[in-house]
Amino acid sequence: MPHFLSSLLLDPRLNKLRYGAAIFLFLAIVAGGSIPGARADIGHYASGVVLHSSAYAVLALLWFTASRGSAASRTVATVLAIAVMGAIDESVQSFFPYRGADVRDWMVDCSAAVAVSAILWLVLPKAALQRG
Numbered sequence: 001m002p003h004f005l006s007s008l009l010l011d012p013r014l015n016k017l018r019y020g021a022a023i024f025l026f027l028a029i030v031a032g033g034s035i036p037g038a039r040a041d042i043g044h045y046a047s048g049v050v051l052h053s054s055a056y057a058v059l060a061l062l063w064f065t066a067s068r069g070s071a072a073s074r075t076v077a078t079v080l081a082i083a084v085m086g087a088i089d090e091s092v093q094s095f096f097p098y099r100g101a102d103v104r105d106w107m108v109d110c111s112a113a114v115a116v117s118a119i120l121w122l123v124l125p126k127a128a129l130q131r132g
Helices: 003-010 012-033 038-042 048-066 071-093 103-123 126-131
Strands: none
Touching (some): 012 038, 012 048, 012 071, 048 071, 048 103, 071 103
């Protein structure tokens, strides 16, 4: 892994920055999804599954790498955080007449978190996981 990318994802001093980036991105997702017609417009380029899985995979990457502890504890924290974020996203959508909450979208969000966490658990060096 290139040094810059490695330090960006694994440096414990940047944990707060990664949490902040995840929260900012989540709020941007919720706000962007609340704009009338925005989802329909972007739907011409990517399906809901692609949008949800890619957005929540990035959130999971940020959350996992910001978390501390063993790979198992990071995985649990990440999947729980993404499950809550996805539920909030779907709940907010239910308040708009031009949007709707969908349990399948939430399941895609959670699946992305599980997949990313599993990959990171396998790929990241154990020493890097112990430092964080």
